[in-house]
Every structure is written in structure tokens, then in C-alpha cells.
Amino acid sequence: MKSPLTLVEGEGSVVIIEREGYVDRVFYEITEAPRFFEYIVRGKSPELVVDFVSRVCGICGVSYTFLAAKAFEKCLNIEVDSDVEEFREILHLAERVKSHALHVFLMNLPEITKTRSFSELAERNPKVVKNAFNIISYSRKLMRVFGGRFHNVVNIKIGGVYFTPSRDDVEKLRNEINGIFKSFTELADIILSFKSSIHLAISKPQLCVYAEKSYSHHGEKVVLDNAIYTTEAFYRNIVSVVQKEYSTALQYRVKGSESFIVGPVSRFNRYYDRLHSEVKDLLNTYDWRPPLSVFEGYIARIAELYDALLTIREYLENYKYRDIVSVKNTVEYKSANNVCEYAVEAPRGVLYHRYVLGKDCKIVECDIVTPTAQNLAVMEDIATQLTRGKRALEETIAIAKSVAIAFDPCISCSVHTLPVKVFNFNKRS
Amino acid sequence: MIRVLVAKLTSCSGCLNEVIYALTHSDIRAKYNVTYFTEVLDVDKISNAELAFIEGSITTKHQEEFLKNLRSQVEYLIALGTCALMGGVQSLRLEGNIEDVKKTIYPEPRYIDVLSEVKPVDSVVKVDFAIPGCPINGDALVSFLRKYALGGLPVAIYETVCSECKRKNTPCVIVTQKSPCLGPITTSGCGALCPQFGRGCYGCYGLKFFDITREKINALLDRLVELKVDEGNLKAILLAYSFKLYSKLKESRC
Secondary structure (H helix, E strand, O other), X not given: OEEEOOOOEOOEXXXXXXXXXXXXXXXXXXXXXXXXXXXXXXXXXXXXXXXXXXXHOOOOXXXXXXXXXXXXXXXXXXXXXXXXXXXXXXXXXXXXXXXXXXXXXXXXXXXXXXXXXXXXXXXXXXXXXXXXXXXXXXXXXXXXXXXXXXXXXOOEEOOEEOOOXXXXXXXXXXXXXXXXXXXXXXXXXXXXXXXXXXXXXXXXXXXXXXXXXXXXXXXXXXXXXXXXXXXXXXXXXXXXXXXXXXXXXXXXXXXXXEOOEEOHHHHHHHHHHHOOHHHHHHHHHOOOOOOOOHHHHHHHHHHHHHHXXXXXXXXXXXXXXXXXXXXXXXXXXXXXOOEEEEEEEEOOEEXXXXXXXXXXXXXXXXXXXXHHHHHHHHHHHHHHHXXXXXXXXXXXXXXXXXXXXXXXXXXXXOOOOOOOOOOOOXXXX | OEEEEEEEOEOOOHHHHHHHHHHOOHHXXXXXXXXXXXXXXXXXXXXXXXXXXXXXXXXXXXXXXXXXXXXXXXXXXXXXXXXXXXXXXXXXXXXXXXXXXXXXXXXOHHHOOOOOOOEOHHHOOOOOEEXXXXXXXXXXXXXXXXXXXXXOOOOOOOOEHHHHHHHHOOOOHHHHHOOXXXXXXXXXXXXXXXXXXXXXXXXXXXXXXXXXXHHHXXXXXXXXXXXXXXXXXXXXXXXXXXXXXXXXXXXXXX
């Protein structure tokens, strides 16, 4: 039994394994064709790779580019000025606003209001559409001013950025942001009042990038529940790639068995205390607090969207124009068999890159672990937990689809996922 | 209302996001009815429509069949972006044998069912219009949709990024900063984005197909190599964003 997945980024299907008409297991078949980025970057120079990897994902390209630049800067001992670093973090937060806005308003909202699409919802409540598009359009302006364009931004390089925006451009954004908060608050009032129809206590480990003082953002360590690991230790020793009996999709599991959750819910549950007080006040009004379940991801996204907008507002208000010449000098570097790795909290969760550089400073090996690939195992475990033993009917598929939408899988970037063979244990077929 | 289908093949969804951006304009929403767009609509069946927008290149047999079916359902097919027009960054995998490529990444390469080629959309079906870019310029799409709704089409402009710099009074980055720039051979449409910021163009809108010859490309590459640019990097960029054209033009040099 198979049904195409809609309302997710990219192409995939839900596959239900039946035994005599009853659900035995659910998995997600990824029909998105692989693009072999880990092969493509081999033999290329790091500065080229920083731009190439933004093409892995049209939604979260800044995460890829920022991460690659950080990984190379760390292993090549290139220092980045703290002002420039803050600028890149703001660009990355602008991407978080963009991605969360697209996800919550175009995918979550139709799902939780039981409408077939955003346009159907628009007929019922045009103001919702206006507010949502105000926020999406504003995120586009942020991306354009800080990154050059909405996707595949052109402003991150090893050692810094290519340009800093003019005071005038920043002033325009600042003048507009209070109107955006108004649109946001009106939308948040609607979304925060919805309770998920699926109730599930989380018992799965949760992973996010470890942050000493701030909300989870980027770094060289990850935290799985309460255990802190370097990215190297976690992705080389703790987590392993496994193949399940019925599925050939690559899955990441802790010590080969336990699936884990990455994404906004993991970040929110661990670092809730570090959100702006305005965010916590808003959530308290609607009685939301950690721990959230994976089906309450839209709450975590609303919280993170608000938190990112508040940080961006502070930045816009205190923006100091930096002379472009001081940040555009080309960085020269030499390499000798370096391993470059780093992790960034992409909108959908921990993104990890590892590059091995040869003596000529070209990439010899590359490993990209995407949030969606890490979540595939837990998506299947939860969907199976919710449906096993039930009759394999349309409503069962609907539950499995809801699990997929809750996790917001970005299949376009699942560089590690494989197509899946379907095993049918239904003797009558 | 003009019925529209939106679909993707092998790609990153970046151009589809520009379609979403276009739909944030209320005048466009008032004239177009999107009936298939699996990323934002809970509809999984294709039905007849006037226009279809397609992103991505073809790398599986299934995609080829899907695209032919899509083409048969619509009057006009519009290819969006570098992947659909040129093959896209994923074309760089063609530097190796597909079986070797699979083995470097997947423990079970036999389960990876992809074509040995990376095909642009027009190699399989007729394409009526094309909007270049990686990603496309969303404002060009908005302009297309507005003009189409009025019964017209945008005027095709055959220019390079250099023309856009001149029009914007942006000083040439090769001349003034010695920054390597592919603007002289790259198709226009981005608004000379990178040179505005003092960065050389890296050709993501693809080679200008109209009159760029092997000689012109080589002449520019010679100048850029004088600026101490890694020639291997330049060729990788040209292949990544202009695979369809550059793979045919490059023989004499590589």
C-alpha cells in the first residue's frame, strides 16, 4: 500500500507494509533522485565548494554555505572578525525565519486546520493569507539585503563575507519590522490556539547542536539528551548507519538501534530557557512549554521564528556599517591533509559536514549528514508505533502522512537516502 | 482563471520557492489557479491545465515518463532554472562513471536506480519558454505571469551580465579590482547581482547560448588565468552551471 507524500519539500511516498490487512510497519520511500554531492565536490577547491553546497537545498542553502565556510575556517586556522561572524549569524537567522514561515504557513496551517491547501484556507480567512505572505515577503527582503538573494545567497565566503549592506537598506528593513511583528502576532494567535490531534509522549532521544550560552545555533559539539559529544565523536563513533530488514533507506541510529529526533522540537525542549522573554510570555498565554512532542513542532517553529525576528530587530537597530574593503580581502591558505568538520542547526535540525583536504588543498572526501536523513529512522518508528495492528485504511495513511509533515522532511536535500524496496507480506495479494 | 501545474524533477526546490514568492502577489493569485504543486497542495494527480512550470533535470526513467505525461496535459511548458535548462550542478557527477559514483557514496549501490546521464528538460519534451538562473529571478517570473495574463509575453533579451553592469553603472570588477568574473559570457537576468557587491560573476545563470563560441570562452579564460585563477575551478564552474552547452564547447581545451 503506497501513497504519494504531499505538503513536504521534495518527492516521496509512504509505504505501508501489511500482514493480512493489518499494518505491520510504515516507511518512507524516497523517490527524489540522489544528486551525489559528496562525489561532486571531490577534487574541487574549498572556496568553490562553499557555493556548490548551497545548491543541495533551495530552502536552507545558507546553513550549507555557512557550515562549509566555518568547517574550512576551523581547519585552515582562518580567523573571522566577530562583527563579520555576527553578520553571518543574522543571515542564517533570516533563513530560519524564511524556512519556518514557509513551513508553518504553507504546510502546517492547512494540515492542522484540515484544509486541502493554503488557497482553500485563504478563501475562509483572507487575513491569514495576507499576514503569512507579509512575513514570507519580509524574509525575502532580509535574505536579499544580507545575502544578495532569496536562495543560493552569494555573500558567504571562507574568511567572511563579500559585502555589508548600506545603512539605507538596513533602515528600510528596520522601518518595516514592527508591521511584521503585528502580522506575526495575529497569525501566532491563531496557530498557538491549535492543539495537535495526535497525542504521543516522547520517549526518543533528542539531538541538537550544543550551545554554551545562546540558543542552539552552530558549533563543534552536539548534545544528545544530556550527553555532550564532539561532532567527530558523535558522527564517527556514536551514531551508525544501519539498514532495516524491510527498507534499504539509510538510517542513522544511536549505536545501531535507537532512533533520535533532530529539529526545532529538540532545540526548543533543550534551550527553551534561552529564548527571549517575549517569546516565553507569548507561549505562556497559550499554555505552551517544554517538553513539546514532535506533533507540536509548529509551536517550536513559531517560537523560533519570533525569537529570530527579535534578534534580527536588535541587530537592525544597532547596525554599524562596516567598510566593505575591510571584509572583502581574499584569504590565502595552505593545507596538509586536514579534516574539516562542523555542525549547524539548519531549520530542520542538525546538519553536519566533514571534508578531508588533500595536500593540494582540494577535497578528497566528503560526508554530509542532513537533518532529514537523521529523522527518517524516528519518523518510521513513530509512524509504525501509531499504526501497527490497525486496519490498513486511508485513515492509517493519513496518520503516516501527518508524521511526515510534522517532521517537515526536506527530501530534496536528503543526499544520503536510498530508494526503498517494498516487501509485501499480504498473502492474499 | 488560468490553470497551472508546478512540478519538480532532480533539483533543490529553490526555483519552486520563487513560484511561491510569485504567488504572494495578490494580483497573480487572482488570475492563476494552481491545481498541482505537491509541495504546497494536498493533490497528487495531474489534470489538464494551460501552463506547467518544471524545475530540475531528468536523472531517472520515472522522471522521463512523468515529464512526458505532464507535457501532454498542458498547452505551454515553462522550464525553470539551470537544472531544467542545462542539467544543473548534479551534472558534475558525469565526470565519473555512474557505477563508481554510486560506490563512493552508497554501501548498496545496486539499489540506486538512476540514469547514467543527466538530461535537461528539452532533451525529452518540447519546451515553450525558459527562465534561466540558479535560482531563477523571482521578479522575472512575476513579470512573465503578469504579461501572460494580459495575453502577451516578455520580450526575450539576449544579453550578458556585462550589459546589466553597464546599465547599473557598476564598475567592471575585472578592470577595477582584478576580480575574476564570468559576466562577459554569462546570460543576463540576475541584475548583475555579484558585481554590484564587488564579487565577480560565477556564471550561475549559465552561458549565454545565443552567440557564445568556444573561442570567446577561451579568450576570457585566458585573461582570468592571468589573474591567478585556478583554471580547474573555472572549468568546474562552467560545467556546473552550463553543462549542456559547455560540455559541447570545451573539447579543444580540456
